[in-house]
Amino acid sequence: MCKSLEEFYLMVEACVPDSFKGLKRYQFIKDSRSNDLCLVASSCSNCIAEGHVPPDFFRMSIGDDSSPFDTIADKRNNSEWTFEWTRDRLRGRTESMLSVLLEEIGCPTMSNRPDSWLCSINNEGAFTVKDTRVHLDSILLPASTTSTLWFKFMPRKVNIFLWRIRLNCLPVRWNLSAKGIDIVSVVCPSCNNGVETCKLIFFDCVLASEVWLKIRIWLNCGLPPLDSRDSFISWLEGVRLQVSSKNRIITVVVTCLWALWCFRNGxxxxxxxxxxxxxxxxxxxxxxxxLKNRSHCVSNWNTWLSIPL
Structure with a gap:
């Protein structure tokens, strides 16, 4: 909150864009004899001795020393600025400058509260670490409509591995080459047929296709041919199975992805x-x-081999 017109002018001067060149050539100076604010050209301010401003300068009356300074809110009436100038009227270029100044100021909301910082990244206006983190994440992190899945019945490193598959952040040869890393070849080491990408080594490779076919026959649950992680999630959300059966299917599918990656690294x-x-x-x-050690939903190895679900 600006307590005096001097503070108000400093605030206005900081807010008005640089394109408004006229404001930079004028400033308010307080006349020590009359306690008025005088609009003085910057080139003349050095010629004024001890705050004694000649009477022909434009003045804005702010009261004597015994009365408090007017607040900025007192200078507004019906959403318009009302200034009592000691001279009758502003003319010419000065009047035009004042019009532009009032237009730039607009109609701010006045308050008697002390000045305080406001945070614009939330509706409350208060700074919080959480809102700042969310704001930075929305700018820096890649956006995705698919939520991150975390399975408690699988090791942490495998969950992180799934997250990196979804973000396409695994160090496959194509990703390394795209980042400017010089490698000998970008061909898939498992099949030597095509550029090594996440989609190729996990779903389109000859080895991957053979493994997925064996898994679909073994599970016998209507699992369709998969071409991405999201296609499996979409199928799993639409199929009607018990929670324990879904957990077993998820474990087998994720284990297949993990085994294909370990085989590739080998x-x-x-x-x-x-x-x-x-x-x-x-x-x-x-x-x-x-499944046996983390979720305790299977116990017999022979039953698992013959009837996994």
Whole structure:
């Protein structure tokens, strides 16, 4: 809240855009004899001795020293600015400058409260760390209509792995090449047929297609051919199954993705994960261990092999 017209002028001077050049050539100076505010050209302000302003300058009366300064709210009446100038009327260029100034000021909402900072990223106007974090996340993080899934019956590293698949942030050869990293080849190491992308190694690769076919036959639940993570989520939301059965299907599908990634890394870094022929058996074994130790919804290995759901 501006307590005096001097403060008001400083506020206006800071808010008016640079395109309004006329305001920069004038300033308010308080006359020490009459206690009035005088509109003085900046080039003349150095010539005024000890605040004694000649009487021919435009003046704005603000009262004597015994009365308090008028607040800015007192200068507004019916949403319009009302100034009592000691000279009858502004003319010419000065009148035009005042009109432009009043237009730039507009009709602000006045308050008797002390000045305070307002935060524009929320409706309350108060700064909070949460609102700032949400605001920065909305600018920096990629937007997605699909919510992040987190499965408690699977290891944390596997959940992070799924999140990176959804964001296409896995270090497959195509992503590395797109970031300017010089690599020997961008061909898929599993099939040597096509550029290695997340979609290729997890769904379109010859090895992936063979594994998914075995899983669909083994589960026998109407699981359609998958071409992305979102297609599996869409199918899972529409199918009518018990919660335990859905958890088993999710575990098997996620284990398949994880096994394909580990098998790929074994080929790239010459670290044997398993043989190509044993990959399906490894998927069933790992999925059984996760379900048995984390969700306790399966217990018998032979039953798991014959009737997984």
């Amino acid at each position: 080929l790239v870094f010459h670290d044997s994960f398993c043989s190509r022929s044993n990959l399906f058996d490894v998927i069933r074994l790992v999925a059984f261990r996760w």
